Amino acid sequence: MGKKIFSGVQPTGNLHLGNYLGAIKNFVNLDNDNDNECIFCVVDLHAITVKQDPKELRNNIRETVATFLASGINPIKSIIFNQSAVAAHAEGAWILSCVARMGWLNRMTQFKEKAGKDKEKASIGLYSYPVLMAADILLYDATHVPVGDDQKQHLELCRDIAQKFNNDFKLENFLKVPEPLIQKEFSRIMSLKDGTKKMSKSELSDLSRINLTDSKDQIINKIKKAKTDPLPMPQDIKELDERLEAKNLLGIYSSLTNSTLQNSVKSFAGKNFSEFKVRLGDELVNKIEPISNEIKKLLGDKNFLDKILLDGVEKANNIASKKIKRIKEIVGF
Ligand code: AQP
Numbered sequence: 001m002g003k004k005i006f007s008g009v010q011p012t013g014n015l016h017l018g019n020y021l022g023a024i025k026n027f028v029n030l031d032n033d034n035d036n037e038c039i040f041c042v043v044d045l046h047a048i049t050v051k052q053d054p055k056e057l058r059n060n061i062r063e064t065v066a067t068f069l070a071s072g073i074n075p076i077k078s079i080i081f082n083q084s085a086v087a088a089h090a091e092g093a094w095i096l097s098c099v100a101r102m103g104w105l106n107r108m109t110q111f112k113e114k115a116g117k118d119k120e121k122a123s124i125g126l127y128s129y130p131v132l133m134a135a136d137i138l139l140y141d142a143t144h145v146p147v148g149d150d151q152k153q154h155l156e157l158c159r160d161i162a163q164k165f166n167n168d169f170k171l172e173n174f175l176k177v178p179e180p181l182i183q184k185e186f187s188r189i190m191s192l193k194d195g196t197k198k199m200s201k202s203e204l205s206d207l208s209r210i211n212l213t214d215s216k217d218q219i220i221n222k223i224k225k226a227k228t229d230p231l232p233m234p235q236d237i238k239e240l241d242e243r244l245e246a247k248n249l250l251g252i253y254s255s256l257t258n259s260t261l262q263n264s265v266k267s268f269a270g271k272n273f274s275e276f277k278v279r280l281g282d283e284l285v286n287k288i289e290p291i292s293n294e295i296k297k298l299l300g301d302k303n304f305l306d307k308i309l310l311d312g313v314e315k316a317n318n319i320a321s322k323k324i325k326r327i328k329e330i331v332g333f
Pocket of ligand 1: 010189
């Protein structure tokens with residue numbers, strides 16, 4: 001039986017290789033399977049949990065749509081829309097925030113990482129972000145949610161919220177408990193400058209990530225400058241536990257070439273990093289350059305991108321408005 005897929009990407013600019021290999025590549029594979037019903041959301045309500053420039057946000061929403069299309073998602077088969085245009089997301093988030101428990105949210109590591117030392121100054125939205133994410137998913141009865149490894153904990157919270165809502169209102173399976181779809185390998189791409197930090201849009205140094213809009217020269221330059229260690233390429237996969245930058249680069253290479261980490265280690269064992277980096281750069285250029293060119297082309301036709309969103313909003317609203325109506329009846333409104 002086909003899957004009902006829901007997933008989202010924040011329009012916070014600089015969509016990067018981590019977003020692509022951890023999530024969007026998987027979206028495309030799921031979209032290509034005719035048995036699946038897919039909904040891909042530009043989660044703009046999530047984006048404003050940290051400060052955004054309104055003009056840039058508007059551009060980033062379109063750029064995220066362009067990235068979905070340029071990566072290979074078919075807007076005729078799948079729904080592509082922006083979250084803020086479907087009111088049920090905000091309404092659902094409020095109702096579910098009265099179901100979720102403080103203790104559950106206090107355990108969320110992403111909030112701790114993003115709020116940093118100054119958590120008193122973080123927005124309430126950043127704290128309650130996972131509840132909105134639960135509403136997003138549960139409004140569409142999604143059975144599967146493709147995400148990167150960093151979102152696993154939020155998905156577990158979504159499952160807990162769905163189960164508590166069903167128990168509180170003595171309903172069996174009303175809110176469908178979704179399954180995460182996280183790739184077994186290479187589900188967390190790390191910064192090119194620090195193998196302990198995930199590749200991220202908000203990292204200040206642009207050299208830490210490959211953006212999906214980077215040109216060939218930028219990609220090759222960033223790989224040249226990517227951090228490694230003074231030793232030759234690892235001989236054995238076991239060495240990678242101690243050599244995080246080598247592990248990350250070999251992981252990226254493996255993911256791009258659909259190869260196992262073991263095989264990639266074998267192919268470059270004992271060689272110089274410079275030789276490997278040339279091959280990695282070539283693979284990246286082959287994959288990313290066509291996407292980058294297509295994003296730039298699509299961004300030249302704003303009306304087309306807006307039309308994709310408008311169509312998607314209508315379809316998403318049809319589904320979500322029915323579910324939120326039932327949810328409101330259930331809670332007694
Ligand atoms: N480094 C990563 N490796 C693998 N997957 C990743 N994802 C993000 N970074 C990596 C996955 O991409 C999807 C969309 O992410 P998002 O934009 O909604 O939010 P995020 O996880 O907060 O992304 P960033 O880049 O880290 O943004 P900032 O810097 O703004 O916080 C998700 O499925 C995510 O797992």
